[in-house]
Amino acid sequence: MFGFGNAFAEYPPGRTFQATYKCYSVTMLGDREDVERGGKIIMPPSALDTLTRLNIQYPMLFKLTNKKTNRETHCGVLEFVADEGRIFIPYWMMRNLCVDEGDFIQIDNVSLSVATYAKFQPQSVDFLDITNPKAVLENALRNFACLTQGDVIAIKYNDKEYELFVLESKPGKAVSIIECDMSVDFAPPVGYKEPERVPRKEQSLDGAEMETDPQEDELFRPFGGQGNRLDGKKKGTETNGSTSAQVSPPRRGIPNYNFKRGTISFIRSVKPVQNGNSEDGKEDPFEAFSGQGQALKKKNRK
Template sequence: MFSFNMFDHPIPRVFQNRFSTQYRCFSVSMLAGPNDRSDVEKGGKIIMPPSALDQLSRLNITYPMLFKLTNKNSDRMTHCGVLEFVADEGICYLPHWMMQNLLLEEGGLVQVESVNLQVATYSKFQPQSPDFLDITNPKAVLENALRNFACLTTGDVIAINYNEKIYELRVMETKPDKAVSIIECDMNVDFDAPLGYKEPERSAQHEDTTDVEADHSGYVSDVGFRAFSGSGNRLDGKKKGVEPSPSPIKPGDIRRGIPNYDFKIGRITFIRNSRPLVKKVEEDESGSRFIAFSGEGQSLRKKGRKP
């Protein structure tokens, strides 16, 4: 008697030009080889065995090759592209964030099916941490990270690497379908408020002081410092001969600048002290006029009178 389970890995099945099979999935860190494949963790593509490429080449599969991954145990699904066909037979390698979305453990079974997706026109993301707001240009960072992805699925939590830090974003909405292709597309991107983000409390606005009439009585009494306003004293203790002025300067006689309470920010006013013009008094025509050298000369020695 021979058992029908003679193969260690499942044989891919083809139904009406559709690729469908099961693989045991592992994270990229389990991929054997001298080269570092950390670049696979930065995108949304998987590594499949060479037998899958042989089956796909015989089918009328449209490019790019997109696949639907399903975990039947948890009823979770997502979509992805393929990066290479270098995995061992019966095994596929997934990014860690994709295994978390599917609730898969190392060596778990995943159903892989080929699909055709519409081109994306709109997508909305929600950062899972307020730290994402520290990025100067988040749209440019996301656009650069999505170059390593082939498709998006509503509800997935994708991971992008920026400045040696992992940022997680949940796909809140995609158009025109819940699963879309983002290869060579013109897609509008929008962001929702990060998870756990709280808007800063705004301080109460100050009331406009121009509407309230201020009390200026204190400005009249506060005359400030007045130079040389005291009385003089002598070293011998005697009283000064000149008595001080009996009438001190009144505070009202001292001019003091009063603040402009109607001042508005953004308006500059130049205030100038105007002087009264001195009117020229026209000289009467009948009056005396200045005549040069019209005085009388004098001598130090008196001259004698002639007889």
């Protein structure tokens, strides 16, 4: 293990960086909102000297491990200006690691795959008040370097802090989000409930209230609107046959599968005939112009 006391030693090629530091929150440095809002830490200068002597991949990514609870997370580095033997990390990262001020944290240099997909679950229903959550998340993740499944990251928007639980990440449990094209999805927030459909009460023509099924509201109702009068009075335009209790789903016609382009078909509904007679046997045959005329002036009868 490489501690912070042998930073100027020569290391053989192929070795990775590993050190143990005391962990403190960023608030110990004063007003450093740029660190608190992101996923990067501040390390001592000796760590930079050690990393430059090793054959590591850039950008520099690290795994933070709490040996007492075996909690892990991943991060990037923002600056190398911390006191020797100390690191400063965001407070939300300390909560994920379950550490207090001054606890020891092991840091390992790692190489992570580039992220292609991530799914988040907001920890509050207030997150639904954001008009464009994907744009807000994209802007906030610019200050992050890694994502780890099981972490609860914190972002700020309009002076309000929102916590997001990392449900899923691809192609691995820990991914790098530096210069990547990542698809983002959201799960329902914690405590969110789907709105229930309540039957709507309508008033019939006789003044009595009746409940309607929500599924009936989706049926097509021809001329089901409400008219407006010039004198300002309100009057319903529904008739007895258009009330919700009597509305039935519209009948759909059967298409003519034998239709040929350029032809016209006249379809007539003919009642079935049995033995050359109609079903009733009492209906009179149709006679054209069989009505009775009326004269404007009656003839005088002698």
